[in-house]
Amino acid sequence: MTxxxxxxxxxxxKSTRAETRTRAFPGQPVYVATAETFDAEMDARIARHRARRGTDWIEREVPLDLVPALIASDGGGARLVDCLTLWxxxxxxxxxxxxxxxxxxxxxxxxxxxPVVLVTNEVGLGIVPDNALARSFRDAAGIMNQTIADVADEVEFIVAGLPMKLK
Incomplete structure (x- = not known):
């Protein structure tokens, strides 16, 4: 398992790199989407992702119950979770x-x-947010990323489309 x-x-x-890494594993890839569509902009964003991936993926929309979805899809192709930050x-x-x-x-x-490939955003590199909710989210994302990085076999940081291997 990886x-x-x-x-x-x-x-x-990040997403393009994650798709490439996921397709490198044998079997039909599973795309686990955590985004929900609340407006036309998000609809268009999701449509661009689907068009780029093509039709060979099994898609699962999982805005909240990620753990049960990963357990239920285990034993088949690699899973791509995009993304943990939205989750x-x-x-x-x-x-x-x-x-x-x-x-x-x-x-x-x-x-x-x-295998599981997980995408997340690094949100702690900018200025300190000006409100409590944004600071709480930034802190939670940092804790989440550290927790998942600790159990990951590999961690990559993507800058300008270029991967930097961290682990």
Whole structure:
């Protein structure tokens, strides 16, 4: 089993890199989408991702229950989770215990058979946000990324479309 975490800034090439890494494994790849469509811009963004990937992926829309989705899809092709940052935002918006969910994800990743490639955003490289909610999200994302990086076999940081191997 392999766990790969791919992180970087917005529009850095994370998703494209993650798709390439996922397709390198045998079997039909599974795309686990955490985004929800609330507006036309997000609809267009999702459509661009689908068009780029093509039709050979199995798609699962999982805005909240990521751990059960990974368990249910285990034993087949590699799974691509895009992205953990949106999943975290969904958990916080739903007022779920995000720390418990992240720890459950980390524990689950250690016990899966099929590879998992996870995309996340590095949100802590900019200025300190000016409001408590944004600071809380930034802090939670940093904790989540550290927790998942700890259990990952590989961690890549993407800058300008170029991968930098961290682990």
């Amino acid at each position: 766990v790969i975490l791919i992180t970087g800034g917005a529009r850095s090439g 975290l935002s969904n958990l916080m918006h739903a007022e779920r215990d995000w720390e418990h969910e992240v720890n459950a994800l980390a524990a689950t990743l250690r016990n899966l058979e099929s």
